[in-house]
Amino acid sequence: MKRFRMVLSALMLTVVYVSVLAQVDPMSPVPNDESVRSGVLENGMTYYIKSNQEPKERASFYIIQNVGALLEEDNQNGLAHFLEHMAFNGTEHFPDKGIIDFLERHGVAFGENINAYTSQNQTVYNLSDVPVNKPGILDSCLLVLNDWSNYLLLTEEEIDAERGVIKEEWRTRRTAQFRMYSASMKYLYPNSKFAERDVIGDLDVIENFEYDVLRDFYHKWYRTDLQAIAMAGDFDAEEMEKKVVDLFSKIPAVENAPERPFYEIPDQDAPVYGLVTDVEAPQAMIQYMIRHRKTDDGPETFMGHRERYIHQLFNAMMNQRFQELVQKGDPPFVVGMVNYGDFERGYEALQALAIPKPNQEEQGFTALMTELERVKRYGFTQGELDRSKAEILAQWEKYYKERDKISNEEHINAYVDNFLDGDAYPSTEFGYQAVQVILPTISLN
Incomplete structure (x- = not known):
C-alpha cells in the first residue's frame, strides 16, 4: 500500500507539472531550482x-x-x-x-x-x-x-x-x-x-x-x-x-565603475573563406560555419528552452546520418559531424566539420555540404525524429532516476552558465517533466 501511494503521488505530481507547463506563457522565464x-x-x-x-x-x-x-x-x-x-x-x-x-x-x-x-x-x-x-x-x-x-x-x-x-x-x-x-x-x-x-x-x-x-x-x-x-x-x-x-558583503563595491562592454562579431557582406596550413599538421580538417546573433539574450524563456531541444534533435539526427555513412558507406572522410548551438556569448552557430581521407579534401568538403543540402531540401524522416526523441527521453529518465548522484561540479556548471549567459538552472524534477511536454510539440515541420 505504501509503494502504491508513492507511485500515485509521483503520478499526480507528473499530471500537475504537465498541466502547468501546457498553459505557460512561452515568453516567461524558466524557473530556477528553488533548492538553490x-x-x-x-x-x-x-x-x-x-x-x-x-x-x-x-x-x-x-x-x-x-x-x-x-x-x-x-x-x-x-x-x-x-x-x-x-x-x-x-x-x-x-x-x-x-x-x-x-x-x-x-x-x-x-x-x-x-x-x-x-x-x-x-x-x-x-x-x-x-x-x-x-x-x-x-x-x-x-x-x-x-x-x-x-x-x-x-x-x-x-x-x-x-x-x-x-x-x-x-x-x-x-x-x-x-x-x-x-x-x-x-x-x-x-x-x-x-x-x-x-x-x-x-x-x-x-x-x-x-x-x-x-x-x-x-x-x-x-x-x-x-x-x-x-x-x-x-x-x-x-x-x-x-x-x-x-x-x-564586506568587500567594497567599485565606485564609478566602467560599463562591461559586449563584444560583437560583425556580419560580413559575403562568405569568408580561409586556408590555413602548417608543416606539422597531422591531418586535414574542413570546417563550415553559419553564425548569427541569438534571438533572446535575456533570461532563458520557455520558448528558448524548447529551441534547445530542437537544436539537440537536429544535431542527433544529423550526426546519426554521418555515423551511418562512415559505418556502412565509403565516404571521403573518416569523421563528419555537425553541431548547432552556442558559439560565443550572444551568438549561435551551425558548425559542420569533416576530417577527409588523405588527398580527398575536395571530395570530403563536397560530401559534407551534400549532406547539409540534403537535409535543407528534404528534411528528416519521421522515424529519425521518433528515434532521437526516444533517446533524449531515455537519457532524461536515467538522469531523473539518478538525480541524487548529480555531482557538485555539474550543479555549479549550471550556475556558471546562469551568471554569464542567463541560462536557467531548473530542478531535475522540472526538467524531466518539461521534456515530456516539449518533445511532443516538436514535429518535422
Whole structure:
C-alpha cells in the first residue's frame, strides 16, 4: 500500500507539472531550482549555494569572473591570463604559495582540484572535491574565494617570477593545432576583437609590461558587480548562506565603475573563406560555419528552452546520418559531424566539420555540404525524429532516476552558465517533466 501511494503521488505530481507547463506563457522565464540559495549582495556580488550529499563530506567552491581577454587593451594582451596565475602567488590571507600549501595539506591537489581557466570572456577559479569534515575548512575555502575576489597582492617579485612561467607556457602551447587555430581566428571572427585575443597573449607584452599595467587591469575589472561565487556540497545551505553574506558583503563595491562592454562579431557582406596550413599538421580538417546573433539574450524563456531541444534533435539526427555513412558507406572522410548551438556569448552557430581521407579534401568538403543540402531540401524522416526523441527521453529518465548522484561540479556548471549567459538552472524534477511536454510539440515541420 505504501509503494502504491508513492507511485500515485509521483503520478499526480507528473499530471500537475504537465498541466502547468501546457498553459505557460512561452515568453516567461524558466524557473530556477528553488533548492538553490541565491541572491545578489549590496555590493553587486552574486552567489549560489546548493546543499548536495554526493559525494559525502565533499564540497566544491568557485568564483566566476565576468572578465576575460577581450577586456584587455593592446598593452595588456595576455594579462587576463597572467592575472589568473597571480591569484595563486600571494593574497592578503595566503601570502606566497599559501593557498596551494594550505589546501594540499588537506588533500586537495593543485592542478587537479585547485585550478582556474581564462577565456576571451571569462575567468573561473575552482576548489573542487574538498574534504569538508575537518574543522575550519569551510571557512578557509570561503576566505580563499574572498581573497580571489579583491585581495591579490601582485608584488613585483612574484610578477617577475611568473613572467618566466607564462613564457614557458606560451612556448609549449605553440603546437601545430594552436598555430593553425590562431591563424584561423581572423576567419572565424572577422573584424572583431575576438580575432585579436588568443588568451595566452603577446610574448613581448608578457616580458615587458610595467607592474601597474597589470594592477590597473585588476582594479578596473576584478570587482563585485562582475563576480559570482558558487558552491555545492555536503554542508548546511542555510548556515553557508549566513557565512557568505557576512564575509563577502564586506568587500567594497567599485565606485564609478566602467560599463562591461559586449563584444560583437560583425556580419560580413559575403562568405569568408580561409586556408590555413602548417608543416606539422597531422591531418586535414574542413570546417563550415553559419553564425548569427541569438534571438533572446535575456533570461532563458520557455520558448528558448524548447529551441534547445530542437537544436539537440537536429544535431542527433544529423550526426546519426554521418555515423551511418562512415559505418556502412565509403565516404571521403573518416569523421563528419555537425553541431548547432552556442558559439560565443550572444551568438549561435551551425558548425559542420569533416576530417577527409588523405588527398580527398575536395571530395570530403563536397560530401559534407551534400549532406547539409540534403537535409535543407528534404528534411528528416519521421522515424529519425521518433528515434532521437526516444533517446533524449531515455537519457532524461536515467538522469531523473539518478538525480541524487548529480555531482557538485555539474550543479555549479549550471550556475556558471546562469551568471554569464542567463541560462536557467531548473530542478531535475522540472526538467524531466518539461521534456515530456516539449518533445511532443516538436514535429518535422
